[in-house]
Amino acid sequence: MSTVTASGTWTAVSPAPPNLSGLSTDNVTWGVPVGGGKSGYRFAGGTTEVKVGGTEFTLGTFTHQNFPIQGGANNQFDVDLAVRIRFEEDDADRQFSFRFHHFETPNDGPTPDDEVDLPTRVSPESVTIDGEEYAVVITGFKQNGQIVNKFISPENGANSADIVAVLSRVGRPDVVIADVRSKGQVKRTQADEYVEIVNQGTASADISGWTLFADDPGQNFTFPPATVLQPGQRIRIYTNEVHPEWGGFTYGSGRPLWNDKGDTAHLRDADDTVVSDYSYGAGNP
Structure with a gap:
């Protein structure tokens, strides 16, 4: 267990949008306002306890100040963030x-x-x-208790989310079951149930032929050929819905699969070796 303190600055924007300011600070802005403020990003770090090897922690809070601005030549660009992390044990700053x-x-x-x-x-x-040797892997944006792959921000306001990350060994994948939504909102079929899987490692993972299942017949899902999870990527396997933004995986089952009261989801590799178990419901977090 390590206690770490993070802070960050925005170091570059490329290609640079019009009216860019705030580089080398924690709040970078751009654009010519149309009736409101400029758009931009803010990063606020903090102090947290961190375990190495796959335990997620909050790296900091990301805020997008999203206001209508006059368009420039490019409406897509990259914004670089440098995060300084001080590990309490050695009282030294490391930059990521x-x-x-x-x-x-x-x-x-x-x-x-x-x-x-x-x-x-x-x-x-x-x-x-x-x-x-460890690197920092960002595994998503966390809003209202949910972690998502992409940050969507409505106009005319400031939208914030925690940046969730892990300290993972360099050069290795680390695929785990992150969540089971066992009770869907779709009546009778609970088609929107899902199991969420994430690669918390620093290397990509080929999960072709891997199997997700519980302990009952008919609950096996085998990943198709050429299924590769990139570092930090999350996917979901739905009971009977297709969501391309989560990988597009579905059991295609017309009935609920996951016990509302509790169960255990298992993930096995192509050699039938258990990679990850996730228990939920009564007596589990």
Whole structure:
């Protein structure tokens, strides 16, 4: 267990949008306002307890200040963040860097919400802890208790989310079951049940031929060929819905699969070796 303190500054925007300011600070802004403020990003770090090897923690809070601005030549650009982390044990600063991809959508269409994505979720820098080399992997944006892959931000306001990350060994994948939504909102069929899987490691993982199942017949889902999880990527396997933004995986079952009162989901690799178990319901977190 380590106590770490994080802070961050925005170091570069490329290609640079009009009226750019705030580089080398924790609040970078851009654009010519149209009746409101400029758009921009803010990063606020904090102090937290961190376990190495796959336990998620909050790296900091990301805020997108999203106001209508006059368009420039480019409505998509990359924004670079440098995060300084001080580990309490050695009282030394380490720097980790990440890139955010910004899509400043046109404000006159049916979907004016801006999008923020992370094209690369693994820090190029690493740190050695107890003789092992670790990098920081961002595994998503957390809002209202839910972790998502992409940050969607409505116009005319500030939208915030925690950046969730792990300290993972360099050069290794780490695929785990992150969540089971056992009680869907769709009446009778609970088609929107899902199991969420995440690669918390620093390397991609080929999960072709891996199987997700519980302990009852008919609950086996085998991942198709060429299924690869990138570092930090989350996917969901739905009972009977298809969501491309989560990988598009579905059991295609017309009946509920996951016991509302509690059960255990298992993930086995192509050699039938258990990779991850996730118990939920009575007596489990």
